[in-house]
């Protein structure tokens with residue numbers, strides 16, 4: 444007889460593990476199916492404070508704390524020597540004031556291991572290849588690494604398959620993103636000069652040129668993740684092997700050239716990714732809910748990915764529990780609308796970053812500290828706090844403030 448569970452979770456990334464843990468803790472049987480063997484690499488190393496609430500509710504926070512990951516207290520943005528330093532302790536919303544910078548292979552394994560320790564079954568090297576939705580259950584076909592297939596019967600499915608986008612692909616729900624395709628070239632490198640002048644307890648984002656930026660994310664193991672993000676055409680000027688291109692990129696930004704002059708690459712060669720933005724028609728359907736990157740992913744500039752994955756998993760898991768308990772759930776209003784709202788807030792800031800209007804705000808010579816705190820809360824992931832005017836009227840307020848500061852600068 445095929446295996447029967449209350450909930451099948453696709454993928455053991457942050458979205459999958461958080462959803463699995465919350466549903467399991469409510470007393471339901473959960474099976475996680477994960478395509479890869481852990482630890483496995485995935486990008487997304489800078490977390491936001493809001494994800495701590497989701498980890499806490501899932502009972503996963505202590506396991507992560509025990510790993511001693513690098514504490515993150517804020518994010519610093521640098522353009523032409525001007526510095527805009529957001530410290531999460533100066534934010535408007537009452538919430539977490541810190542989080543972590545994590546090598547995701549270790550972080551995701553920590554979450555998945557803790558799920559297993561709680562009693563959740565996790566099947567690695569097994570992928571979901573087909574789903575048949577019936578009236579009160581679904582039949583999920585999985586294939587293991589040896590090619591053997593099996594079926595699982597589940598009352599509900601949580602899709603946390605990230606870039607795999609299992610249900611949107613199987614059910615034809617994928618939609619092209621409105622974001623233009625961008626490319627990243629990145630590596631983990633040694634960082635012996637870190638303590639001389641650079642604080643490890645924050646990430647630094649450099650504006651290399653108006654359309655190209657660089658992330659610098661120090662880890663507690665002494666290595667630092669450094670990545671360039673820009674239009675694909677920007678990278679065409681760099682020739683040679685990927686390693687040669689990466690070293691030339693490091694040398695092209697003066698502060699990085701100095702800090703990483705004699706660095707060693709931790710990986711055999713840098714990695715590159717392109718065209719990651721995606722979206723779907725709906726975030727739910729009969730018998731399933733989509734979480735994390737499967738819903739919509741915009742852009743890495745404000746480190747929103749893992750936090751949106753965590754919060755969507757937290758929200759979805761609580762609704763799945765209600766559904767399994769026989770309560771009526773309005774998925775559109777209680778799940779899709781708030782998740783889309785959170786993504787929309789980030790969309791305003793991402794668009795403002797790439798069209799340059801946000802630079803007027805970030806690098807204003809005399810920032811208004813109240814407004815700075817409100818924007819800091821957005822960058823901490825508190826994009827559902829409607830009392831924050833830079834959440835509630837995000838588009839209008841960012842545009843108006845940017846125009847005002849640009850005019851002020853022109854008159855100065």
Ligand SMILES: Cc1cc2nc3c(=O)[nH]c(=O)nc-3n(C[C@H](O)[C@H](O)[C@H](O)COP(=O)(O)OP(=O)(O)OC[C@H]3O[C@@H](n4cnc5c(N)ncnc54)[C@H](O)[C@@H]3O)c2cc1C
Pocket residue numbers: 453454455456457458459476477478479485486487488489490491569570571572603604605606607608609627716719734735736737740742743746747748749750752
């Ligand atoms: C260049 C770049 C930089 C980024 N930087 C950041 C950052 O600094 N901070 C941040 O928060 N986010 C960042 N992100 C975004 C981040 O990568 C994602 O938002 C995040 O990993 C989403 O988590 P998730 O749990 O939804 O999916 P994932 O972490 O992708 O996990 C999904 C899991 O599902 C598994 N899976 C896939 N298909 C199947 C299948 N058929 N069957 C079973 N399992 C399957 C996968 O193997 C994977 O383990 C960045 C993204 C990019 C492109």
